Amino acid sequence: MAAVASDSNGAPITPSNVPHSGAAANPTAAVLAARFGDAVIRSEVIWGETTVFVTREALHAVIRFLHDDPGERYDYLVDVTAVEYRDGARPIEVVWHLRALGHRRFLRLKVELPKRGPLWVPSVIDIYSGADWLERECFDMFGIRFEGHPDLRRLLLWEQYKEGYPLRKDFPLRGRFSRSEQLKQALAADPEARYSMEELSIADAFHSLPQDMRARLAERSAHDEREEGE
Amino acid sequence: MSARRTIEVALGTSGLDAQGQPLRAPLVTQGAAAVALDRVPGPAPEPELEADHMLIKIGPQHPATHGVLRLVLELDGETVVRCIPHIGYLHCGFEKIGEYRQYNQIIPWTDREDYLNSPGNNVAFVLGAERLFGVGMTDRTKVLRVMLMELSRIISHLVWLGTTSVDIGAFTPFLWLYQERENVYNLLEAWVGARLTTTATRVGGMAADIPDGWLDGLKGFVKNFPKTLEESVRMLETNAIWAGRTVGLGAMSAPEAVNAGLSGPMLRASGVAYDVRKDFPYLDYETYDFDVPVGTQGDVYDRFLVRVEEMRQSVRILEQAVRRLPDGPVNIDDPRLILPPKHKATSEMESMIHHFKLVMEGPRPPAGECYVAVESPKGEKGYYFVSDGTSKPVRWRIRPPSFVNLSAIPKMVEGHLLSDVIAINASIDIVMGEIDR
Numbered sequence: 001m002a003a004v005a006s007d008s009n010g011a012p013i014t015p016s017n018v019p020h021s022g023a024a025a026n027p028t029a030a031v032l033a034a035r036f037g038d039a040v041i042r043s044e045v046i047w048g049e050t051t052v053f054v055t056r057e058a059l060h061a062v063i064r065f066l067h068d069d070p071g072e073r074y075d076y077l078v079d080v081t082a083v084e085y086r087d088g089a090r091p092i093e094v095v096w097h098l099r100a101l102g103h104r105r106f107l108r109l110k111v112e113l114p115k116r117g118p119l120w121v122p123s124v125i126d127i128y129s130g131a132d133w134l135e136r137e138c139f140d141m142f143g144i145r146f147e148g149h150p151d152l153r154r155l156l157l158w159e160q161y162k163e164g165y166p167l168r169k170d171f172p173l174r175g176r177f178s179r180s181e182q183l184k185q186a187l188a189a190d191p192e193a194r195y196s197m198e199e200l201s202i203a204d205a206f207h208s209l210p211q212d213m214r215a216r217l218a219e220r221s222a223h224d225e226r227e228e229g230e
Numbered sequence: 231m232s233a234r235r236t237i238e239v240a241l242g243t244s245g246l247d248a249q250g251q252p253l254r255a256p257l258v259t260q261g262a263a264a265v266a267l268d269r270v271p272g273p274a275p276e277p278e279l280e281a282d283h284m285l286i287k288i289g290p291q292h293p294a295t296h297g298v299l300r301l302v303l304e305l306d307g308e309t310v311v312r313c314i315p316h317i318g319y320l321h322c323g324f325e326k327i328g329e330y331r332q333y334n335q336i337i338p339w340t341d342r343e344d345y346l347n348s349p350g351n352n353v354a355f356v357l358g359a360e361r362l363f364g365v366g367m368t369d370r371t372k373v374l375r376v377m378l379m380e381l382s383r384i385i386s387h388l389v390w391l392g393t394t395s396v397d398i399g400a401f402t403p404f405l406w407l408y409q410e411r412e413n414v415y416n417l418l419e420a421w422v423g424a425r426l427t428t429t430a431t432r433v434g435g436m437a438a439d440i441p442d443g444w445l446d447g448l449k450g451f452v453k454n455f456p457k458t459l460e461e462s463v464r465m466l467e468t469n470a471i472w473a474g475r476t477v478g479l480g481a482m483s484a485p486e487a488v489n490a491g492l493s494g495p496m497l498r499a500s501g502v503a504y505d506v507r508k509d510f511p512y513l514d515y516e517t518y519d520f521d522v523p524v525g526t527q528g529d530v531y532d533r534f535l536v537r538v539e540e541m542r543q544s545v546r547i548l549e550q551a552v553r554r555l556p557d558g559p560v561n562i563d564d565p566r567l568i569l570p571p572k573h574k575a576t577s578e579m580e581s582m583i584h585h586f587k588l589v590m591e592g593p594r595p596p597a598g599e600c601y602v603a604v605e606s607p608k609g610e611k612g613y614y615f616v617s618d619g620t621s622k623p624v625r626w627r628i629r630p631p632s633f634v635n636l637s638a639i640p641k642m643v644e645g646h647l648l649s650d651v652i653a654i655n656a657s658i659d660i661v662m663g664e665i666d667r
Binding site for chain 2 (some may be wrong): 018020021028046047051058075076077078079081083084085086087095097103104108128129130131132133137141155156157159161167171173223
């Protein structure tokens, strides 16, 4: 019978004895603070999990160190994601979850991005190949650019998606456009638009297309580039 | 009730000739002159065969893609030179919807992401939510949840084995294994009332305790299932066709697999003994006696062996869980989370207010965040919660194992034949509901 107890401040105490805060920190946090100095902003422990906040300039070096250093060996990238808070003043956080399979350690790295500034962080795809889709999804959902990613395209949404980034808090649950507008767009969508130029060109299929289709595709890509430039 | 309808087939309809055989339809119409098949004069021109690459698109509407995966393959002859996967056809925005729901209201959504593993997702979700709330679970619930996790591992692997054998050309194991899957679904239905979308758990407890006699049903399943499993495995394990279509395909070395973030049977087939149940235990898995099977080659055949052995180990865990199931309540004694009994809510004013406030406002966890991972049949499934102290999460992130596993498919299929792409893709055990979310 695991009734829930709470301490004098009302904070719950879990049966597995993981306190809300104040549990022993992952020793890696101290190693990072000693090695990277000012680049490590702060670290905290919540529910037994250590979070280290680093600057985005140092992030790639930090992860490279965590991956390569024989004492750390964080060889497994669990997840890359981002958090935007309801409080508009709080910065957007990009979150990396790392595991050291050998040491059985878990570490959370965070980079804070002010909302008014440019949203970019370095890509870690050269360290973990598994970061590929995780970073693409994060870009797709939050609009955070991962500099250095070789193929940063939308992943779950289609490339012509114009409504923005769905997991941002300013994105309404039902989408930006009305249902009728969404339906109109879907009906008007050109199926050819689903085939990207890059995909068609990989087998030189582009050149074997009929002349009118080629002209339409070229026109569309020129149009897209113009729009992005604006 | 049913209106009778007669369908008359007139043999004189256009499209059929006088004998009732279909007419040969004109293929191309050019103005008034129709060019029919038999009017094309002479032999067809020989196609110009150049050393050109070919573009093949598989899916999204293809049974062997196990859902709505689209693969664009560049072929040199029959060899895959390049593979570009496209996903997102099932994207529903689960994570966005979760930000507008109370914690218990999100549990039905977890049924629908990895829909072959619904009970396991329910358990994983509440483990994360309970960490966030800072509550635990009763001893009985702990064992019941282990049963749910292992039953759902078995049914997920059964679907995997059945559909993969169909993909590769063996139909009989599919039928045998689906029969066993039905038995598990009957057990789940007797417990929570639903078969596929179970919603079996609640934050702090379970939707219901097991009904009387349920354990006997589970014991019967545990007793009979290994026989069916071994029969099916015997058909495949030493089968020349099966081995020929799986051995040496899509191999990933251990460092490659770790670097690509693979998890679950995909990672263990490559020789890395990483199992969340052993390395980061939850639900007291460290007290159960079971082995973690590990492959050596990392190919499709090893993944098959690992999954089969995992089912045997799940049966072992189930046997132990049946033996140790204690009596007691399933819900914790915490009025912040658990609704009062229905008879009290309809008869006592305080209980009714309590019920109303809990349903309308929802329980509030303290501000904080946590990442809780479990070993799902596909691999490491994690839920990452961020709370700001309100009754709805700021962020609910699903770490989908088959999403990361699938992202390595270009590495696995490149250099193999087109027909092997089907086997390799099947070996990843993808569920598009989880990948697209």
